[in-house]
Amino acid sequence: MTQTPEDAAPPSAVDGAVAQAVAPGYAFEGAVLELGGLMLDAETLSDVRIRIPLAMVNRHGLVAGATGTGKTKTLQLLAEQLSAQGVPVFAADIKGDLSGLATPGAPGDKITARAASVGQQWQATGFPVEYYALGGEGTGIPLRVTMSAFGPTLLSKVLGLNDTQESSLGLVFHYADRAGLPLLDLADLRAVVGHLTSDEGKADLKDLGGLSSSTAGVILRELISFQDQGADAFFGEPEFESADLLQVAADGRGLISLVELPNLQDRPAVFSTFLMWLLADLFHDLPEVGDIDKPKLVFFFDEAHLLFADASKDFLQQVAQTVRLIRSKGVGVFFVTQSPTDVPDEVLAQLGSRVQHQLRAHTPNDAKALKATVNTYPTSAYDDLGGVITSLGIGEAVVTVMNERGAPTPVAWTRLRAPESLMGPSDPAAMQAAVAASPRHAKYAEAVDRESAREKLAVRLEEGARKREAEQEAAAAAKAQQAEEKTQQRAGRSTRPRPDAPARTSRRTSQQEEGGLVRDVVQSGAFKDFMRTAAREIARGMFKTGRR
Template sequence: MTQTPQTPGPAPGTAARHPVAEAVAPGYAFEGPVLELGGLMVGPTELSDVRVRIPLAMVNRHGLVAGATGTGKTKTLQLLAEQLSAHGVPVFAADIKGDLSGLLQPGEGGEKVTARAASVGQQWTATGFPVELYALGGEGTGIPLRVTMSSFGPLLLSKVLGLNETQESSLGLVFHYADRAGLPLLDLADLRAVVAHLTSAEGKADLKGLGGLSSATAGVILRELIGLQDQGADAFFGEPEFESADLLRTTPDGRGVISLVELPDLQDRPAIFSTFLMWLLADLFHDLPEIGDADRPRLVFFFDEAHLLFDDASEAFLDQIAQTVRLIRSKGVGVFFVTQRPTDVPDEVLAQLGSRVQHQLRAHTPNDAKALKSTVDTYPRSAYDDLGEVITGLGIGEAVVTVMDERGAPTPVAWTRLRAPESLMGPADPAAMQRLVEASPGHATYGRAVDRESAREKLAARLEEGARRAEDDARAQEQAREAEVKRRPRPTRSKAPAKDDDGLVMDVVTSPVFKDFMRTAAREIARGMFRSGRR
């Protein structure tokens, strides 16, 4: 972690008499287990002996880690994950840049790390932590994470596809039809097959029965699904579906397992990644029992690049997020949103975040200045004369902190020099990561995709059956014509009569070559329509 020039911290009893230290210290004097964040700063180069921390029992009241790029958000996330694991609390986090994989290896010391640790009273020891690596759809180094299309649902998928509210409602009707018709939606190809069926001649009656779904809207949805598949999203949907309960594991020595999901090429598919993480959170909410207020969280979920989740989201989608965040606390799950500015998070969600770790914000533009003012206005009482100036002047590895105390009240704002992570501050060795994945029991469970019969195969079989019946009907008609021709009296001719047109058609239709051709054509039509989903 880069360190700004600092003077050594004064002896206890000296800086503690500073007015800021006297005002802040009582707010962080907790009795129960805590996560240590760092030391209280009372000026740009002045560090007090007051320790800034978060009560472990309050971590499930959620939190926010915000700040401009390069100000230390990832290191803060790493610091929190380490201490949660040490307290026996499992952690889930998205590893956007790959840096968090270093959690599995001991850190590398040095003069800067030693100096920072000493300045905040930290006994720094190089330590590796128990880590499980995941990758969406197996893209990257990790155990593949997949979800069935039915579980993902129309609301989350609408966010991924960028549908408007009318189209979102129509997509819900498609899911309803598939469920009613007994057509399992397991992957992207299944949903494409159902929409293609509804827009085909064979599906006109079914489409009409859905009332609120027009053929034009169904066509828009189908085009968006094709575009999503072109981005490689079909790798995310399918079986075996990930069991979110697997995130709640601890090691035999009592440490919480840190589950990291790699997100490669985030800039190409931002909505897919963020919405997939929201599905995991919603799935946990659905499956976990209520535990009320516990002395420690059951799981802490770090939602990095959180702005991607809220960008262009519908009201229904935002309502679902707000409700999930509000209620999942009672399931023992804490959620930390990690983003650049607090204003990236909607007010109804931001109001539920009990802990705030604000790294430097920049105010180079009018929009930046507006965001800074909005940020300052959301903080509780502050002993600093100008909190906005403090936030814009923060060094790397410093943050303005306020948390929820053991009574549930906000603590005073604390300008904090953060502790140094004890694991590797950077990507882990690729060979070590690969060995970890291959040795994991989860790799045996989720490593290989399963392709069982679902909507695509059932619709293809239905089409092939229709073609077979049409062939049978045609053959029956020709046989009837043949019988009719045989009953007709034939005129006497001096030469052998040529076959009439009906007889010629009958011979062709009933020939083995023609039958084989018809069967092959029916199969190819069916497969050609639905081939593009799975490999």
């Protein structure tokens, strides 16, 4: 039966009927992640423990709820327990609070009371953490990706291109591959598009067929705007190897990799698509492992709504396919967002675990989203699940997970456990020291700028200038030769010697000597160096590749 949300408070359970219905669904035999205790109503807490089987975490999950309801603390709680059981974790640190995972938590009366209420033996604990930063903007090891690896599909999502423009961008990437022009950074792609829209590249543009000069111009303008936002820092080498996320500390605990996201509000699409690239790269590189006792990695995809907003149908299909298939690689994915309706149905259907914090129903749209959320849950023992969701307190959630047989567990109103690490940012100095000491800092810290598309196109332009110069010289020499032959023919027809013949011969000899001198200068190494430098400056001016 479908529940409908109402404004009234949820009714209390009578005689423990909820506990009797819920408890058998969470009696697992293998390793688990402890979430908290079952609440019978807003005041009454039972002794039933709500947990997730560790082996089912790679069936993916969702953590949802309005701002300030405790999603970040839930993520922290899950990351701690995964690490403790030897599972590496990757998460985006949106507000900087997750950096506290590296620091033991601060005890207090509230912590003690919550831990005691859910049967938790709380102990302040820090966990092994690795800090990353997109393009090195912030505290962390730089994360970069080459433009070729990022690909036209994800880039089209970032640039907000329509279907036609996305298809055209794919042709640009195809041309670069065919022409042997490595696309490593944003400047490389700009150089290629700039070449195709220039006089020198018109023939190449024509050969591409489906790419018009006007569409190429639109793509070039979007790339310039994208670069002006500072996005060029995210693309380049050394490219991050996603397998480095699958690290275990010396004590056997899983390494928690956190990526800092400064200025997220200015570049939201870059963040979400970069995370999607990481996920796709993991899928590409990792071997098939099937069903295993515990995941090889759990990937928390925060601010998930940014990934799906204004996404094309093809893009959504690729995301859904990646999420569906990466389970067999031993990777679990948790999407973190405000409402389950932020996630497309084809992706939402694959999320076996749900941790739903409070949703608010202050507007008609809120009420509609709440009703849609309730309809995604299996039948529950609560008469009004919508009322439960709107009345949840901070640190409480409605939970359903996938049991060891692959079936959904009963819906459980849960008071969540308290994280044992610091619920706030770690000390900046300690973070800097951790970054400097990491073996991956030496691997990724320094950017590499090897020869790629922009340099090759500059050389090609320079060679074209030399070829045109040689052709002009040859044409001038041929013209001079023709003039000389005509002069000799006229001289042969003349049988009467002229008084000024010696003078004419002298002038002709002088002109020939001057012509020879000019050709010697043109063919000299110094003159060619001068022309090469001039051509290089022209190329840099055209493609904006001059280094400052």
